[in-house]
Amino acid sequence: MSRLTKIFLDDFGVFLGRKRNRFVVKKGEEKHEFLADDVESIICTSKAVALSVSALSLAVDRNIQVIFATYSGRPYAVLMPTVMTGSVRARREQFLAYMDERGFILAKSFVKGKIKNQANLLKLIAKNRKQRDPSLAYFLYRSGRLIDEVYERVEDEEGSNIDDKRLDLMNLEAEAARIYWRAIARILPEGLKFNGRETRGARDPFNAMLNFGYQAVLFPEVWKAVCYAGLDPYAGFLHADRPGKPSLVLDLMEEFRQQVVDRSLISLFSKNVIKPEDVLAVGVEAEEGRVLGKRVVQSMLDALLSRLDRAVMFGGRRGSLKSFIYSQSRNVVRFLLRVSSRYEPFILGW
Known part of the structure; x- marks a missing residue:
């Protein structure tokens, strides 16, 4: 079983978008696409990253955790679905x-x-x-x-x-x-x-x-x-x-x-x-x-x-x-x- 991907956003000018069931990460002319089913979490440590609401909606729909943290790694916000498991x-x-x-x-x-x-x-x-x-x-x-x-x-x-x-x-x-x-x-x-x-x-x-x-x-x-x-x-x-x-x-x-x-x-x-x-x-x-x-x-x-x-x-x-x-x-x-x-x-x- 292959390892699920963690998308790490830590650079100035990075954009996280969505293309149907894929996440798209862009910086300038550089572009990478990740199938949502292969993504486990998204970690953002830069204040100069732009994220589309559509990409965040895809993350929530697929139970993909989005973590916002400082450069030192300290999380200050976590985006998760409102509907959770457990009793x-x-x-x-x-x-x-x-x-x-x-x-x-x-x-x-x-x-x-x-x-x-x-x-x-x-x-x-x-x-x-x-x-x-x-x-x-x-x-x-x-x-x-x-x-x-x-x-x-x-x-x-x-x-x-x-x-x-x-x-x-x-x-x-x-x-x-x-x-x-x-x-x-x-x-x-x-x-x-x-x-x-x-x-x-x-x-x-x-x-x-x-x-x-x-x-x-x-x-x-x-x-x-x-x-x-x-x-x-x-x-x-x-x-x-x-x-x-x-x-x-x-x-x-x-x-x-x-x-x-x-x-x-x-x-x-x-x-x-x-x-x-x-x-x-x-x-x-x-x-x-x-x-x-x-x-x-x-x-x-x-x-x-x-x-x-x-x-x-x-x-x-x-x-x-x-x-x-x-x-x-x-x-x-x-x-x-x-x-x-x-x-x-x-x-x-x-």
């Missing part, structure tokens, strides 16, 4: 679960998934570098084991209301993150000058790449999965409520950040696809407001989309990483409706 009952139970043990169990599971994937990714990289750099491999493996110890402490946490336990879970998550990013810094080229994780507004190369990967690629995929499962993207459990904050999307993203984004970006440097000095935009590209160079963004998109389509094993089933984002959203619904007594976070082995 109203699931959303009602989602709100009720916040006040009972289900909210705590889900929040705890999201943290478990995140930190176990952090540990397993470090141990996988250690295994692959054991012959080439035994000292680094030992450090990475040891770091993974330290995160495993934090995981056990999360496992021991008990509670019946997430408001009473959120700070404890977040503190353990932060402890694991410090170990993880310290280890990741040892893997990356020195030219990246990576000194730890920074989120919004980061201008250093690797943090800017991480932010773009999380926001422009992973976030829209999880948003779509959550909405199609019939859940409210703003009513989360681990991430606290805040106006405009898609807390449930951020919750579920925790299980996939390492295996989708972190692993892909680390690989781009280890395989010399991207060089540190080429990451940030310069010259005209920087003047346009870009953070990352256009060629770097394209390399990232190729790697991230390929990773989403990569087949993996989880829960006794083989499927693409992307398919598990959708099945995990449905598993949240099954747990909320008490069809399933447990919710198992997405975790890949090493």
Whole structure:
């Protein structure tokens, strides 16, 4: 089965139009056509793109998500059909679960998934570098084991209301993150000058790449999965409520950040696809407001989309990483409706 296309609009003077059941992308004399049935989503990161209402109508009719984002990848609007799948009952139970043990169990599971994937990714990289750099491999493996110890402490946490336990879970998550990013810094080229994780507004190369990967690629995929499962993207459990904050999307993203984004970006440097000095935009590209160079963004998109389509094993089933984002959203619904007594976070082995 061929990969569905993501149309990425990130340049000045680009026009997205429609020709019957096709999307037409034009810039000057250059023109590309995409059959609607082959398009999965449309991502627009430039303020100088023109889109026809007819093209947007075609996207809505075919359930094609349209994401509007900044150059850094941060989405500020998503266009989706008003008619969605999923039951109203699931959303009602989602709100009720916040006040009972289900909210705590889900929040705890999201943290478990995140930190176990952090540990397993470090141990996988250690295994692959054991012959080439035994000292680094030992450090990475040891770091993974330290995160495993934090995981056990999360496992021991008990509670019946997430408001009473959120700070404890977040503190353990932060402890694991410090170990993880310290280890990741040892893997990356020195030219990246990576000194730890920074989120919004980061201008250093690797943090800017991480932010773009999380926001422009992973976030829209999880948003779509959550909405199609019939859940409210703003009513989360681990991430606290805040106006405009898609807390449930951020919750579920925790299980996939390492295996989708972190692993892909680390690989781009280890395989010399991207060089540190080429990451940030310069010259005209920087003047346009870009953070990352256009060629770097394209390399990232190729790697991230390929990773989403990569087949993996989880829960006794083989499927693409992307398919598990959708099945995990449905598993949240099954747990909320008490069809399933447990919710198992997405975790890949090493």
